[in-house]
Amino acid sequence: MTRKQRRMTIIGGSLAVLALAAALVLNALRDSIVFFSTPTMVAEKHVEPGKRFRLGGLVQPGSLQRGDNLAITFEVADGNAKLPVAYKGILPDLFREGQGVVAEGALDANGVFKADTVLAKHDETYMPKEVADALKKQGHWKDDYGAKPGVTAQGEPKGAVR
Amino acid sequence: MIAESGHYALVLALALALIQSIVPLIGARLNDAALMNVARSTALAQLLFVGASFTALVTLHVASDFSVANVYENSHSMKPLIYKITGVWGNHEGSMLLWVSILALFGGLVALFGNNLPLSLRAHVLAVQAWVASAFYLFILVTSNPFLRIANPPLEGRDLNPVLQDIGLAVHPPMLYLGYVGFSISFSFAIAALMEGRIDAAWARWVRPWTLMAWIFLTLGIAMGSYWAYYELGWGGWWFWDPVENASLMPWLAGTALLHSALVMEKRNALKVWTILLSILTFSLSLLGTFLVRSGVLTSVHAFASDPTRGVFILLILCVFIGGSLSLYAARASSLKQGGLFAPISREGALVLNNLFLTTACATVLVGTLYPLALEVLTGEKISVGAPFFNLTFGPLFVPLLIAVPFGPLLAWKRGDILGAAQRLIAAGIGALLVLALVWAWTRGGSALAAPAIALAVFVILGSVSDLVERAGLFRVPFGTAMRRARGLPRSAWGTSLAHAGLGVALIGIVCETTWNSEYIGTMKPDDVAKVAGYELKLDGLFQRQGPNFREMIAEFAVSRDGDKVSVMTPSKRSFTTRGSSTTEAALLTSGASQLYVSLGDVTAEGAIAVRIYHKPLVLLIWWGPVLMALGGVLSLSDRRLRVGAPKPARAQQRLQPAE
Numbered sequence: 001m002t003r004k005q006r007r008m009t010i011i012g013g014s015l016a017v018l019a020l021a022a023a024l025v026l027n028a029l030r031d032s033i034v035f036f037s038t039p040t041m042v043a044e045k046h047v048e049p050g051k052r053f054r055l056g057g058l059v060q061p062g063s064l065q066r067g068d069n070l071a072i073t074f075e076v077a078d079g080n081a082k083l084p085v086a087y088k089g090i091l092p093d094l095f096r097e098g099q100g101v102v103a104e105g106a107l108d109a110n111g112v113f114k115a116d117t118v119l120a121k122h123d124e125t126y127m128p129k130e131v132a133d134a135l136k137k138q139g140h141w142k143d144d145y146g147a148k149p150g151v152t153a154q155g156e157p158k159g160a161v162r
Numbered sequence: 163m164i165a166e167s168g169h170y171a172l173v174l175a176l177a178l179a180l181i182q183s184i185v186p187l188i189g190a191r192l193n194d195a196a197l198m199n200v201a202r203s204t205a206l207a208q209l210l211f212v213g214a215s216f217t218a219l220v221t222l223h224v225a226s227d228f229s230v231a232n233v234y235e236n237s238h239s240m241k242p243l244i245y246k247i248t249g250v251w252g253n254h255e256g257s258m259l260l261w262v263s264i265l266a267l268f269g270g271l272v273a274l275f276g277n278n279l280p281l282s283l284r285a286h287v288l289a290v291q292a293w294v295a296s297a298f299y300l301f302i303l304v305t306s307n308p309f310l311r312i313a314n315p316p317l318e319g320r321d322l323n324p325v326l327q328d329i330g331l332a333v334h335p336p337m338l339y340l341g342y343v344g345f346s347i348s349f350s351f352a353i354a355a356l357m358e359g360r361i362d363a364a365w366a367r368w369v370r371p372w373t374l375m376a377w378i379f380l381t382l383g384i385a386m387g388s389y390w391a392y393y394e395l396g397w398g399g400w401w402f403w404d405p406v407e408n409a410s411l412m413p414w415l416a417g418t419a420l421l422h423s424a425l426v427m428e429k430r431n432a433l434k435v436w437t438i439l440l441s442i443l444t445f446s447l448s449l450l451g452t453f454l455v456r457s458g459v460l461t462s463v464h465a466f467a468s469d470p471t472r473g474v475f476i477l478l479i480l481c482v483f484i485g486g487s488l489s490l491y492a493a494r495a496s497s498l499k500q501g502g503l504f505a506p507i508s509r510e511g512a513l514v515l516n517n518l519f520l521t522t523a524c525a526t527v528l529v530g531t532l533y534p535l536a537l538e539v540l541t542g543e544k545i546s547v548g549a550p551f552f553n554l555t556f557g558p559l560f561v562p563l564l565i566a567v568p569f570g571p572l573l574a575w576k577r578g579d580i581l582g583a584a585q586r587l588i589a590a591g592i593g594a595l596l597v598l599a600l601v602w603a604w605t606r607g608g609s610a611l612a613a614p615a616i617a618l619a620v621f622v623i624l625g626s627v628s629d630l631v632e633r634a635g636l637f638r639v640p641f642g643t644a645m646r647r648a649r650g651l652p653r654s655a656w657g658t659s660l661a662h663a664g665l666g667v668a669l670i671g672i673v674c675e676t677t678w679n680s681e682y683i684g685t686m687k688p689d690d691v692a693k694v695a696g697y698e699l700k701l702d703g704l705f706q707r708q709g710p711n712f713r714e715m716i717a718e719f720a721v722s723r724d725g726d727k728v729s730v731m732t733p734s735k736r737s738f739t740t741r742g743s744s745t746t747e748a749a750l751l752t753s754g755a756s757q758l759y760v761s762l763g764d765v766t767a768e769g770a771i772a773v774r775i776y777h778k779p780l781v782l783l784i785w786w787g788p789v790l791m792a793l794g795g796v797l798s799l800s801d802r803r804l805r806v807g808a809p810k811p812a813r814a815q816q817r818l819q820p821a822e
Contacts, residue, residue, distance in 0.1 A: 009506045014518055017559075021522045024555040025529055032550030033534075035543070054546055069684060070763075070772055089683055090763035090772045093396070093744050104546075 034104065039081040042107075049107045055083065055115070061097045076101060076113070087115040165230050168218025169309040172259075175211040175266070176299035178204045182292035186285035198281050201288035202273045208295065209270035216250075216263045219308050223250050229315035232256060232308040238321035238740055240711040248331040249322040254456060254472075255308035257335060261452070262298045264336075264343045268372075269295065272347065279368065286354030287347075294346055297479045305472045321711060321740035330390030334383060338410060341380025342448040345417060347372040348424075349445030352438045353487055356494040366428035366437065371799060373424060373441075377417045378795040384410050385788035396746030396761040398776045400675070400784060403552045408531040409451030415524035416444040419517045426513050430575060432502045433510070435495045436517070442491060446484040447524070453480050459535060508578040512570035519563040526555040564618055564669070567662050568625020571655075572632070586632055590624035608677035615673045622666035626659040653801040661794030668787020671755070674780040681777075685770040695777035697758055698722050699731070704771065712736040714747070717762055717771060721751060733760045755782040 036054045037047065047053065055076055063075035072087045074097075085103055095101060095118060103115035182204035189197025219232070223246050228234040236253045237246055251260040269291045276284045302308070351369045355361040387410070392400040401407060420440040426433045453459075457473030504510035530547045537543055568590060572583035598617035605612070631637070633655065634648035680695045691700045702718040714736040721728045733749035748761040756779045763772025 003503060006503070006506060010511075010514060013506075013515070017518050017522050021526055021555070021559060024558055025526055028530075028551045028554035029533070029547075032548070032554060034546045034548065036546060066766060090774055093746055 036102075038078040039076055039083040040078050042083055043081045047107060049109050049111075052104065052106050054102055054104045055085065055113055056100070056102045057083075059095070059097045059099060059101050064097055076103065083113050084111075085113045085115050087118055089118075091118055164218050164221055164225075165227070165309040165311060168215045168222070169307065171211045171215040171218065172299060172303060172309075175208050175215065175262075176296060176303065178208045178211065179292045179296040179299055182208065183289055183296055186289045190282045190285045193282075195281060198285035201285050201292075202276075205266075205269040205273035205288050205291070208292075209266040212259075212263050212266040216259055219256060219259060220247060220250050222309075223247065223256075226319065228317065228319050229311055230308075231310040231312050234312060234316055234319045236322050237319040238711055239318060241322065241327070242710050244329070244332060245322060245327045249326070251335050252322050252326040252331050255302070255306045258298070258302050258306050258456065259308055260335065261339055261343060262295060262302065264339045265291070265295050265298065265346060268344060268347050272350075282358065283351075283354055283365075286357055287350045290350035290353045291346060294350075294483065297483070301472075301475050301479065305475050318740075321738060324712070324736065324738040324741060324743055324745045325394060327738075327745075328390065328394055330386065330394060334387045334390055337379050337383030337386055339383075341376050341378075341383050341417075342410070342413060342451060344372065344376025344379060345413060345420075345441075345445045345448050347376070348420060348441040349487070352441035353490065355438060355498075356490050359494060359497050361434055361438065361498050363428055363431045366424045369437075369441065370421070370424045370428055373417065373420055373444075374795055374799050377414070377421055378792045378799070380410070380414050380417060381788050381792045381795065384414060385785045385792075389785050392781075393748050393750060393759075394745070396748050397774070398679075398681075398748075398759050398761075398778065400781075403530070403547075403549050405531045406455050408527050409454045412524050412527050412531075413444055413447040413451060415520050415527070416440060416447050419520040419524075420444050422513045422516050422520075426510050430502045430504065430510055432504060433514070434498050438495065438498070439491060440517070440521075442484075442487045443521075446480075446487070447528075449480050449483060453477060454531070502576075504575070505577040507573065507580050509570065509573045509575045511578065512566060512573050515566055516563065516570065519559055519566075523556055523559045523563070526559065527552065530555065561618070564622050564665065567622050567665065568628070571626075571629045571658055571662075586628060587621075587625050590621050590628050593624045594618070594621035605678065612673050612677040616670055619666040619669035619673070622669070623663045626662035626666070630655065630659050654798045657794040657796075657798030657801070659794070660797060661791045664787045664790030664792075664794060666787075667783050667790055668785075671780050671783025671785075671787060675778050675784060678779045679776060682773070682775040684773060685766055686773045687768070687770045690770075692773065692775055694758070694775045695779075696723055697728070697777065699760065699775060701771075701773070702730075704765075707734075709736065711740065712738045715762075715765075717760075717773070719749070719760060721758065731758070731760050733762050735762045752782065755780045755786070757781050 034052055034054055036056060037045070038057050039055070042055070057076040057078040060075035060077040060082060063073075065073045067073070070088055070090065072089075072091065073084060074087075075082045075084050077083075085105075087103065087105075102119040103113065104117040104119065105113055105115035108114050182201055185204075186198050186201035189195070189200065222230050222233050223237055224243065226233065226237055226239045226246070228237075232253065232255050236249050236256070241249065250256040269288060272284070272287060272291065276287070279287075348369050351365065351372075355365055384407075387407070388400045391402070392398065420437065423433050423437045423440055427437045453473070453476045457476050459473055530551050534545050534547050537545060568587055569580070569583050572586055573580070594617040597620040598613050601613040601616050630648065630651065633651055634644045636644040636648070638644075639647075682692045682694045684692065686692060686701045688701050688703050691698055693699075699719045699721050702720055705716045705718065707714050707716055714734045716732050716734040719731045719733075721731055729751055731749040731751055734747045735744055736747060737744040746761050746763075748759055751758040756777070759776040759778060761774045763774065765771050
């Protein structure tokens with residue numbers, strides 16, 4: 001083989017692998033990505049039952065009900081709309097009423113969101129970024145959502161100086 | 163005073179870094195040895211001052227000086243000492259200070275051990291190192307000063323995020339940073355080579371140990387982080403394809419590729435241009451990782467809160483360094499001379515294949531990590547790309563790579579004999595088929611892919627061992643001779659086998675854990691019994707306990723198997739009053755490589771407690787694998803040929819050795 005042929009072999013091989021990877025990526029992007037919605041978006045878009053998505057919003061205060069054997073129902077609200085959520089299992093440590101939540105699952109025929117995962121992917125401000133952005137966009141953001149718990153009495157350290 | 167001194171030391175380090183960025187380059191241009199040697203002194207002085215700055219912050223945390231904002235926000239006087247120290251890097255500012263400290267450490271090491279480097283190469287390397295350092299010192303001083311004071315000091319701090327109050331924080335970030343930042347050395351060498359327009363095998367001999375060292379730390383750091391997430395987050399997962407995890411996986415993949423291509427360059431003087439590109443890409447991915455984690459563009463389990471000015475600053479650093487180095491590469495790469503020739507089927511060819519698959523796999527991870535961000539910025543649509551995406555892309559790309567792994571070391575340099583290699587792998591192949599049959603016959607349920615995946619892992623392990631067996635001549639020559647030969651093999655051969663075998667070991671763990679994991683989720687009252695995978699767990703009772711800065715509720719389970727008492731497990735739930743948040747401390751019972759995992763949920767109104775029990779077969783192999791890989795790396799590193807600071811002149815040794 002000449003130098004050129006050898007180089008072509010390597011380049012050909014590389015292109016083949018890259019093509020394979022591109023095919024895999026495109027295929028996976030079509031099938032396995034999950035979209036994010038708020039209750040308002042669900043109401044407007046008429047999401048069909050069985051289609052997986054992530055639901056984000058605030059846990060409606062007073063809506064949390066615990067049934068038998070870890071069955072849990074609560075409502076997710078975003079100020080304009082509410083959506084009932086059913087879940088079975090253990091809620092994450094950071095789950096609480098009035099706080100942000102992201103649940104993954106699909107709607108059933110009755111319009112109840114059957115969640116198989118409830119995420120506690122918050123930072124210390126107790127507000128998932130997607131939820132915070134969605135609330136801000138709809139104008140339901142209150143500044144104290146971002147305040148860190150346990151310091152409301154004392155407030156942020158004011159007048160930080162060098 | 164301490165805070166101000168720490169701050170001042172950091173400013174001085176910046177000044178030194180600026181000098182180091184410019185003066186040695188002028189020296190190299192003028193061929194002035196004295197000016198080039200400035201780099202050495204400034205690199206060491208920089209290390210001294212950053213070290214002082216870091217020590218100052220540690221002192222402030224240990225002394226609980228709440229007049230410093232960073233201490234106030236992340237510490238508490240009741241916190242145990244170890245978490246006061248580790249809390250230093252459990253926040254954005256401190257963590258960046260750790261980053262630059264490690265950068266300065268690596269610069270100092272090059273200055274210290276680089277005496278046998280060509281003077282101008284060392285000057286260039288340290289200058290590039292100083293560019294990176296200056297950018298990050300500036301970043302810390304402008305946007306993330308850890309030494310900021312509060313005008314009216316509060317009496318008590320806000321405490322560290324409870325999830326981070328764990329021994330994992332002591333080990334995981336420093337390890338990870340030693341890996342991340344360690345790649346800056348190969349980056350600096352690559353840029354230096356491009357600026358000088360000169361690169362040879364000696365260059366690769368220098369770069370390889372540094373890359374290997376960074377790679378070892380990164381491997382251990384990632385494994386440690388994964389194990390930490392596994393036991394601390396309480397739902398038994400060990401890898402979430404979270405962007406922050408991907409941020410550390412990408413440099414690892416690129417670094418692994420770099421390790422292998424540097425080998426080709428060192429041994430055969432080929433793939434020069436590619437090795438340079440990989441050095442640049444690996445460190446670029448480390449910078450990208452720093453950006454993703456530190457800028458707060460992501461929400462994830464690791465997200466410490468951040469603000470956008472920081473993000474823009476790091477993005478700027480990212481663009482300047484990646485864009486600059488790639489432009490330099492585009493301009494200068496063609497001036498580097500082509501190296502040795504090789505046939506497609508050869509050791510070089512195998513290593514090219516390795517590089518191809520590793521970089522492509524890395525690219526798919528990159529797409530999966532950045533695509534959601536790009537889509538959100540461009541269209542405002544929010545999507546989540548999770549495990550299914552990576553299973554569908556990363557998985558299929560790794561299968562051919564794993565099949566090829568045992569072949570590589572068996573092929574000769576320049577022109578290999580694939581049939582010969584296949585013949586020598588027959589034993590491994592038969593072993594794998596046997597395992598395939600056994601797994602199929604013995605197990606029920608689970609994915610149909612599990613058995614082939616385990617067989618593949620066994621093939622990788624046996625294949626890696628058969629290289630050693632072959633070279634030692636085991637089964638061909640008398641046992642004693644074979645053992646002697648095995649001991650005489652270069653340590654790097656042992657290292658290769660061990661690291662490759664580690665890959666197979668980790669794969670077995672991953673497959674077994676995901677396929678035959680059994681779980682019990684339910685509420686339990688005292689004296690209730692849960693049965694999982696042959697174990698019986700009886701809830702003996704619930705107890706309250708007061709910890710140093712938390713209260714915890716402990717559940718005591720008596721664990722028995724076939725009526726025999728095995729152990730007592732005590733998972734707990736801790737509530738941290740200062741932050742008003744709680745963490746779940748899982749209890750683990752190890753038997754062999756398998757683990758029983760118990761974590762607690764909430765207490766219901768009737769006094770029952772929600773319990774999650776998993777039995778995870780062979781789960782520990784997931785982390786033993788990377789440990790084996792790192793061990794292989796250490797063995798390789800200790801090989802005389804590769805010792806840090808090599809190549810040593812051979813003269814001194816010749817005098818001591820008797821004539822053969």
